[in-house]
Amino acid sequence: MPFRRLFRGSDSSPSELLCSKANPDDRAAALSSVLGSTVASAPAFERRAASQGVDLTHLWTAHQDGRLVAATLLIPHPGRTALLMSTAPRDHTHAAQVGALITATLHAGFQLPQIRLVQALSSPNESLRASAWAAGGMRHLATLEYMERPIHGSEVRSIPIPAPFRLAPWNSNDRSMLEALLTQTYQDTLDCPGLAELRTPTDIVDGHLAAGEHHASLWTIAFENERPVGALLLAPSPSTDSTEVIYLGLVPEARGRGLGSALLAHGMTLAAQRPEPNIALAVDARNSPALALYTHAGFCALRRREAFVAHPAPYAISPAPVK
Secondary structure (H helix, E strand, O other): OOEEEEOOOOOOOOOEEEEEEOOHHHHHHHHHHHHOOOHHHHHHHHHHHHHOOOOOOEEEEEEEOOEEEEEEEEEEEOOOEEEEEEOOOOOHHHHHHHHHHHHHHHHHHOOOOOOOEEEEEEOOOOHHHHHHHHHOOOEEEEEEEEEEEEOOOOOOOOOOOOOOEEEEEOOOOOHHHHHHHHHHHOOOOOOOOOOHHHOOHHHHHHHHHOOOOOOHHHEEEEEEOOEEEEEEEEEEEHHHOEEEEEEEEEOHHHOOOOHHHHHHHHHHHHHHOOOOOEEEEEEEOOOHHHHHHHHHOOOEEEEEEEEEEEOOHHHOOOOOOOO
């Protein structure tokens, strides 16, 4: 049975929104609605996704009076996360319709064991899209600042590792140590606070392992008297011509002692040995110490995105799921 959402207005207003899994006849139109492109571009997008192993099977539509008015796409990622994409709302009424479809999509998605956290991004000027995320039950997590700096042909300043710290490549056989360390680095963090508690340490590491191209030699652990106290995780991303800083974090006791600057400089040295010409990262715009660290190291802001998240609890008692 389809998920039904009522919109009551004047007698001439459409009265019912029908949300369902996209059928084959609607697939191209639904994908083009999500992508904001023409129907003709959908087959090329599907071929590209298939070549990259991207799952496009979780595609949903909303119809009103037999007309497709919105579509959503959930793309699962390792670490039991998924990216949500949707039709861009054109006005507030349409944003409410997109939001209703998002609610149905999330309820259906959270029935899948491989999805326990859904994330969505919008530009700061996309207020209608943000309204749709919120109407669908997602909450605003953070404003993300995307930063980058060239790593080839520019100076990478060497910073000595302050005593008594030392750095070593991560031993990929010691996953339990990394999971415990990352959990400790999230304590009192200013970077997307509250996100870590929505995921298990296993899911977090699985997600990091799947980011870009994984090379264990680009994952660095900082130790103090043999205790792990910090982590820097890099991942080459040839498609964006960059090496990405996918995580940099210290336990509370190691902060403010010069280790963060030294660890970042070490990572930039590693990145300089890669063919990708840039090093890039994303950081919570509220995290002023991290922003100061990256700016001092030569990173420049490129763009901002608003990050929204959803997790299963609010959808446990939702009405019937999308079929």
